[in-house]
Each structure stands twice: as C-alpha cells, then as structure tokens.
Amino acid sequence: MNIGMKKRRVVILGATGSIGGSTMRVARALPDQIEIVGLSGRHNKELLLELAREFPSAQLCAGDELSAAWLSSQLGESSIMHGDQGLLDLASLSSADLVLVAIVGTAGLKPALRALECGKDLAVASKEILVMAGEEVMAVASRTGSRILPVDSEHNAIFQCLEGRDPTTVKRLILTCSGGPFRNASAADLRGVTPGEALRHPTWAMGRKISIDSATLFNKGLEMIEAKWLFGIPMEKIDVVVHPQSIVHSMVEFIDGSIIAQMSSTDMALPVQFALTYPERYEGPCVPLDLAALGRLDFEAPRTDLFPSLDLARRAGSAGGTLPAVLNAANEAAVEAFLSSQCSFPQIWEYVARAMDEVPFVEHPSLEQLIEADMAARNYLKGR
Ligand code: NAD
Ligand code: MG
Numbered sequence: 423m424n425i426g427m428k429k430r431r432v433v434i435l436g437a438t439g440s441i442g443g444s445t446m447r448v449a450r451a452l453p454d455q456i457e458i459v460g461l462s463g464r465h466n467k468e469l470l471l472e473l474a475r476e477f478p479s480a481q482l483c484a485g486d487e488l489s490a491a492w493l494s495s496q497l498g499e500s501s502i503m504h505g506d507q508g509l510l511d512l513a514s515l516s517s518a519d520l521v522l523v524a525i526v527g528t529a530g531l532k533p534a535l536r537a538l539e540c541g542k543d544l545a546v547a548s549k550e551i552l553v554m555a556g557e558e559v560m561a562v563a564s565r566t567g568s569r570i571l572p573v574d575s576e577h578n579a580i581f582q583c584l585e586g587r588d589p590t591t592v593k594r595l596i597l598t599c600s601g602g603p604f605r606n607a608s609a610a611d612l613r614g615v616t617p618g619e620a621l622r623h624p625t626w627a628m629g630r631k632i633s634i635d636s637a638t639l640f641n642k643g644l645e646m647i648e649a650k651w652l653f654g655i656p657m658e659k660i661d662v663v664v665h666p667q668s669i670v671h672s673m674v675e676f677i678d679g680s681i682i683a684q685m686s687s688t689d690m691a692l693p694v695q696f697a698l699t700y701p702e703r704y705e706g707p708c709v710p711l712d713l714a715a716l717g718r719l720d721f722e723a724p725r726t727d728l729f730p731s732l733d734l735a736r737r738a739g740s741a742g743g744t745l746p747a748v749l750n751a752a753n754e755a756a757v758e759a760f761l762s763s764q765c766s767f768p769q770i771w772e773y774v775a776r777a778m779d780e781v782p783f784v785e786h787p788s789l790e791q792l793i794e795a796d797m798a799a800r801n802y803l804k805g806r
Contacts, residue, residue: 427702431459433512435483435533436524438463438470440629441547441573444690445522446473448698451707455699460512464525471496481515483508506532513537520698522573523548526631527754528796531555538562538570545697547573549648550754554747555792556651570652571697576645577652578693579671579684584653585701587676595649596673596681598665599724600625602637605666609728615767617760625668625688634757638770639724643735644753647746650739657739662732664722669711687711730771738778743785744795745778751799752777759803777802 432449436442442463449456458477463470464485471493474482483503484490490504503511506529513521513533521537523530524547531551537544539562546552552559563570572578576597584592603622604612620637621630628636635641646660671693673683686692692708726732738745756770765773777799784791 427455427699429455429457430698431457431517431519432698433460433462433481433515433518433521433537434458434524435462435509435512435521435530436464436526436548437461437473438466439524439526440627440632441522441524441690441694445524445694445698446476447691447707448695449477452695452699452704455702455704459517460515460521462509462512462525467492481512483512509533510536513542514540518542520545520571522694522698523551524573526550526629528554528750531559534559535562538566538568541566541568543569543571545571545573545694546652547694549574549644550750552648552651553644553750554796555789556647556746557742558789558792560651560654569700571700572648572652573690573693573697574645574648575690575693576672577649578696580649580653580674582684582696583672583674583682587674589654591676591678592655592659593675593677594659594661595653595655596675597642597645597649597660597662598668598670598672599639599642599662600636600668601664601666601722601724602639602641604637605664605725607728609768612728612768613766617763620760620767624666626690630761631754631757634760634770635753638753638767639729639731640735640753640770640774642724643731643738644750646732646735647739657736660739662724664724666720667716667718669716669719685711730775734771734774734778741783743783744781744787744792745783747787747792747795748777748781748799749774751796752781752803755800755803773803773806 458480460481462483467489490502493502513536520543522545523534528550530548572581621633623633649660668688670683670685673681675681687709689708695706738749752774756773759765781798
C-alpha cells in the first residue's frame, strides 16, 4: 500500500449535499490519508449532526443561527458557526490544508477566495464559481501558490490526462456529455417537460440544480467555461461529444493526433478522491470498471439546434467580461423558476439568451462588477 502521503486536513463546504456524500465515502475509506477538520451544511441539519458525531474533531458551520443553536444543544458544544461569516471562518481555519467547495451555485465564491488567500489548496466542485469569476480565482491562486484541484468529473479526467504533459502539445479538450434525459427528445417533447422528468438523470444521481442543468445541457456549457479557466485553454479548443454511458469522463487530443481518455465507473467518489489525495493514488470506495460487461461505448454529436446552451456558453466564454457571470446567474434563476413551475423547460434557454443580450456588458470587470452583473441578471428575470 502507498503510505507516502501526509494526512490531508480537509474542510468540506456543502457537506450535506450529493458531492458531500461522495466525499464522506472517500473519507471513511481513507482515514490514514484524510482528516475532516471542518463541515458546513445549509440544509439538513440532522445530517450535519450525524456527520459531527462521526467526525468529532470537525468544526461546524450551520445555515443559520437557529440551526447552530440546535446543533449546540444536541452536541453540548458552543463553538458552532453559521451563515456567510461562518463559511469564511471555516474556509480560513488554521488547522486546514485543503478546502473542498461543494456548495451549489455561486454562494461558495467568497469562501473559495478566502481559502486561496490563506494559501490553502482548493478542490472545486462548484463550477459556477469558476464560470462567474474564473479569472479572479485563478489569479489569487497563482499569487498565493495554492493549488486548484478540479472535482467535476470531466475536469478531473482532463487533469489526469494532462498530468506531466507539455501544455503546448494540446490540440483540444473533449468534454463528454451524457446527453441528459432528453437526448432523443423532439422540440415538441421538450415543451411539455415537467420538473420531475427533468430531475431524472440517466447515469448520475446529483443535486437538483445540476440535474436540471444536465437536462438543458447548460451543465456542459458551464463546464466548457470552467475548463477554459482551469486549464488556460481558449474556447475554440474546447469541444463536446455526447457519450451516453458516462464511462469516458473526458479526453485530451494532442497535436500528433493521439487522444488520451480517462475512464472509471459513474461515481463521484473517484474524482473527489483524486483531488483530495493528489498526486497520490489509493484503493478507495470506487468500484472498478468491468469493460466486458459494459460491452460498448457510444459517441455522437450534441444536438445544438434543440439545445442552444453550448452555443450560448461558447459565446459567453469567448466574449469573457461579465457575460459568463450573466449566463450563469440567469440560468440559476431560470432553473429555480422552472422547478417552481413558473416557466417551461425551453424558457430556461430563452431567459438566459435574453439576459445575455440585455444586461449591460463590462469587458474588464472587477469582482464587485461581476457581483453586480450577477444581480442584474437575476433581477432581469424577476422582471419577466
Ligand atoms: P446539493 O444540492 O446536493 O448540495 C449542496 C450543498 O451546499 C448542501 O450541503 C447545501 O446545504 C449547501 N448549500 C446550498 N446552498 C447554500 C448556500 N447558499 N450557502 C451555503 N451552503 C449552501 O448539490 P451537489 O449536487 O452536491 O452539487 C454541489 C456543487 O458541485 C454544484 O456546484 C454542482 O454543480 C457541483 N457538481 C456536482 C456533481 C454531482 O455529482 N452532484 C458533479 C459535478 C459537480
Ligand atoms: Mg461534470
């Protein structure tokens, strides 16, 4: 067994969610490599209590004061943090080496920046923060020398394919996409899609927001922009191929025509583990692949005519400035509207496209201007 690694002390922001659950499986399997020193959860305080009992040395951050008081009384402990300030404090814990951000949406941005400013490594599951403020996040990391470790399965795959290779030999990144539950749907089918149908992903079990994003393909659009920042690759070198089995998690094509792919079972524990133990590898909870049982792997072109998200993301990622932040915030707001039956499924695309046309564009925004653009996109949708 590999015993080379110093125990990594990890804070998990969003521990009660789907990525949080995969992370717990990794932490249970690798107690000699990973020590949980901080846990936050805004929803499901009962689960946060269970995790606190399982990992008693972890500092806790609840969603609000009331939940923090409830946890204090259950645990007989007074030092439980809460809210946005609590997340910032947890992200800068002196006992932590690495902060994993697995909060849905952009709420994890400020804690992520805080962790980097404190020189901690950052494992990023929350793609929205890189879409909104990728330039800022990467700049802070390069200033402080912190590492950014991708948890999103596609980016983790590309990270593995690129390891140790000369970046000037990369021809393009190929992100794989399951195609979502409506891969073969018609335009008429899409008009009648209900939240329940859209939440049923064919290959991955995930949180609600990312499940809808996978159905609209905005998830892949966000991931194209995420890849641009993580790997410093221009948008025109980032492609998408539909791969319904979700076994090849992404690929890199090199200038000589060679394509290197990363494959593993459809389980987020693997990318989480690789990010938390990087650069080491260990036997963890991820079930090995049985290729013969799988039999085949399929690939096809995405249907950009029916799913305009990839073109919108390419436009936003190429223009830069505030446009990716507007795309992301408009999408978050539209997904909420769809989930509460205030808009139809195809209206998600329509709202995002309109917000991108209407919200004023700033070419070189400060962080404050990005936050303003994000708010403007949300308010634009409220006015619909
Ligand atoms: P989830 O909804 O299951 O969990 C989100 C977690 O964040 C929960 O602990 C919740 O309490 C917390 N949270 C939500 N809003 C918050 C707020 N405003 N402030 C503080 N905490 C808040 O989501 P998930 O599926 O685990 O996804 C988390 C992130 O990881 C998303 O950005 C998603 O795009 C990304 N991601 C998820 C998967 C997956 O398989 N689930 C894969 C790749 C990337
Ligand atoms: Mg992904």
